[in-house]
Amino acid sequence: MPDRKLEPAARPIEEILGNLLRAGVLISAAVVLVGAIIYLFRHGSEPPLYHVFRGEPTDLRSVPGIVRAALALRGRGLIQLGLLLLILTPVARVAFSVFAFARQRDRTYIVVTLIVLGLLLYSLAGVWG
Amino acid sequence: MSVLEFTALICLGALLAGFLGALTGLGGGVVIVPLLALAFGVDIRYAVGASLISVIATSSGAAAAYVKEGYSNIRIGMFLEIATSLGALTGAFLAALVSTSIIGAVFGVVLLFSAYMSTREGHDDPCKDAPPRGLAACLKMDSTYPTAEGPQRYCVLRLPLGFGLMGIAGILSGLLGIGSGALKVIAMDQVMRIPFKVSTTTSNFMIGVTAAASAGVYLNRGYIDPGLAMPVVLGVLLGSLLGSRFLMAAQTRLLRLVFAAVIVVLGIEMIYNSLTGRL
Numbered sequence: 001m002p003d004r005k006l007e008p009a010a011r012p013i014e015e016i017l018g019n020l021l022r023a024g025v026l027i028s029a030a031v032v033l034v035g036a037i038i039y040l041f042r043h044g045s046e047p048p049l050y051h052v053f054r055g056e057p058t059d060l061r062s063v064p065g066i067v068r069a070a071l072a073l074r075g076r077g078l079i080q081l082g083l084l085l086l087i088l089t090p091v092a093r094v095a096f097s098v099f100a101f102a103r104q105r106d107r108t109y110i111v112v113t114l115i116v117l118g119l120l121l122y123s124l125a126g127v128w129g
Numbered sequence: 130m131s132v133l134e135f136t137a138l139i140c141l142g143a144l145l146a147g148f149l150g151a152l153t154g155l156g157g158g159v160v161i162v163p164l165l166a167l168a169f170g171v172d173i174r175y176a177v178g179a180s181l182i183s184v185i186a187t188s189s190g191a192a193a194a195y196v197k198e199g200y201s202n203i204r205i206g207m208f209l210e211i212a213t214s215l216g217a218l219t220g221a222f223l224a225a226l227v228s229t230s231i232i233g234a235v236f237g238v239v240l241l242f243s244a245y246m247s248t249r250e251g252h253d254d255p256c257k258d259a260p261p262r263g264l265a266a267c268l269k270m271d272s273t274y275p276t277a278e279g280p281q282r283y284c285v286l287r288l289p290l291g292f293g294l295m296g297i298a299g300i301l302s303g304l305l306g307i308g309s310g311a312l313k314v315i316a317m318d319q320v321m322r323i324p325f326k327v328s329t330t331t332s333n334f335m336i337g338v339t340a341a342a343s344a345g346v347y348l349n350r351g352y353i354d355p356g357l358a359m360p361v362v363l364g365v366l367l368g369s370l371l372g373s374r375f376l377m378a379a380q381t382r383l384l385r386l387v388f389a390a391v392i393v394v395l396g397i398e399m400i401y402n403s404l405t406g407r408l
Contacts, residue, residue, distance in 0.1 A: 014196045014203075021193040021337075025186055029366060036136075036359045044133035048356070053172035055351035062349065079355035083182050083362070087344045089189050090337035097207060108268060112208050116338065119214040123221070123342045126349035 013100045020096060024089030031070075032082030039075025063128050084127075091120045132356065139169065140360035147187065147368025152375060153385045155247050155392075156336075157365050158184040158307045162236060163395040166408060171357065173229045173408055177306030178352035181344045183365040184308045188336035190366065191373070195330040198275070205270050205285065205323065206331045209295045213313075213339040216299020221343035224304050225350065233403035236305050240396030243311045244389040255283045255324040264288050274327050283324050291321040295335075303343035308336040 059065030060080050069077020094117045101109040142164050143157070150157025158180050165176035195201050224232065265271065265285040273280040285291075294316035298309035310332050317328035347353050402408045 014199070017203075018193040018196045021189045021196070025190045025193070025366070029186070029363065032359055032362060035355070036363070039356065039359070040133055040136060043356075044136075045131050048130065048132050048135040050169070050171040050175055050354070050357055053174055056354060058351075060355065061351050076355040079359045080353075083353060083355065083358055084348070086182060086185050086189075086362070087341050087348065090185060090341040093189075094207075094210075094338060097203070106269075109204060109207060112211065112268075116207060116210045116214055119211070119218065120338065120342055120345070123214075123218055124345035124349075127345055 013103075017093060017096065017100070021089060021093055024085065024092060028082045028086035028089065030082075031085060032079050035070075035075050035078025035080075035082060037075075038073060039079060042075060061127070087124075091117070091124070094120060135169070136356070136360045139165070139357070140364040142168070143183065143361045143364025144368040144371075147183075147365035147370075148372040148375075149368075149384070149388050150187070150365075151191075151369040151372025153247070153388045155243065155385070155388060156184075156308050156310045157187065157369060159240065159243055160392065160395060161361060161365065162306055163240070163399055165357075165361075166233070167395070167398055167402065173232055174224070174352045175354050175357055177224065177232070177304075178344075178347045178354065179358040179361040180306035181302075181340050181347060182353065182358045183362045184302075184306070184340040185337050185344060186362050186366045187369045188308060188333055188340065190369065192330075192334045192337060195333060198330075200274055200326050200330040201334045202270065202272050202274075202323070202327055202331050203334070204268065204272070205317075206334045208268055208270070209292060209316075210335050210338045212292045212295035213299035213302070213309075213335055214342040216296040216301075217303035217339045217342035218299075218346065220300040220303020220305075221346035222303075223300070224343075224347075224352075227304075230403040230406060230408050232304060233399050233408035235301075237396045237398075237400030237403065239301060239305060239307070240392050240399060244392040244396065246311045246315065247385055247389045247392070255318075255327075256286050256322040257282060257284070272327075274324055281324075283327065284322075286322045287320050291316045294320060299339050299342070302336075302339045303346075306340075306343075308340060310336060 066080045070081040098113045146157035146160045161180040162176045165171040265288045270285040298312040302309040313332035314328045317323045318325050
């Protein structure tokens with residue numbers, strides 16, 4: 001059976017998928033870069049402390065805390081927001097694929113994709129809040 | 130050393146890793162953790178967290194290009210992502226349970242394995258024609274890919290074994306913060322007999338989802354430090370962009386050997402430092 005993904009009618013889906021991934025990476029990198037400038041401007045001359053593991057403060061571990069820190073224009077908060085957007089890029093790709101398979105009426109792969117999406121959302125469960 | 134100097138040095142190292150990783154096709158993620166842990170003395174948990182993030186960035190960036198070319202098989206990728214995400218979650222939970230020296234030692238072994246695999250000639254022996262049967266047929270995985278002589282059919286063999294290997298690739302990804310691209314490609318081109326080009330691009334497509342599944346756990350646990358991940362992500366991203374631009378012009382054979390030699394040295398260092406309790 002020929003694969004639908006090579007038929008011209010299905011091509012736009014891959015076009016959108018590619019653009020989605022590219023946009024996710026570009027937006028995240030831009031947010032990280034803005035955060036980096038603020039962070040280095042304010043803390044550039046301090047000594048780095050990564051030899052000892054302390055773990056991040058709780059406000060940089062979850063979405064509400066990260067958003068609050070980013071809105072306050074804290075450099076580390078903005079960087080963390082960019083990193084969070086980067087983590088969410090593949091999640092958005094999988095979520096979009098559910099719709100793509102739904103349009104092809106491909107029940108098997110709607111289920112397969114929903115399982116993957118469920119696993120990703122489970123891994124992020126602690127981060128929401 | 131100040132934060133500014135530290136950031137600049139790490140960014141430079143990550144840039145080089147991303148550049149060589151893209152040029153040799155080995156991925157830059159595999160040298161990021163040893164670089165941070167051995168050269169900068171960063172705690173391995175922070176290093177793994179930063180590396181995971183950079184793996185998502187490069188995989189998503191590259192996949193955007195490959196998907197459009199029509200090589201990656203989205204069905205195969207999506208089905209195997211069940212195995213890699215489950216593995217990645219398991220790996221991320223394991224990372225909190227085992228000591229950093231065990232993580233370091235496993236990392237060293239994986240480095241030696243990747244170096245060995247990278248010197249292997251990629252022989253391409255896809256299964257072109259087999260009657261559709263079994264699970265792979267139910268899952269409509271057989272497909273075609275573009276070649277010089279027009280679209281070429283291929284079929285998928287030994288899906289359960291490939292699925293199991295993908296689970297292991299996921300565990301290693303979540304535990305070590307790497308993309309596990311080498312193992313994913315072996316599972317597809319050697320075990321499932323998918324054409325090499327389809328295997329590598331589909332593997333790249335899967336790496337982002339695999340890494341995202343453990344990155345969420347790392348973020349929530351406080352293992353992802355913005356000050357450290359920032360230069361790593363930006364450096365690797367820029368480096369791999371440059372690397373893919375130079376890909377056509379470069380003599381990659383010698384470069385692969387040099388990069389493989391670097392990986393061997395890093396692997397031995399990681400194992401030595403873990404056994405002597407320095408990681």
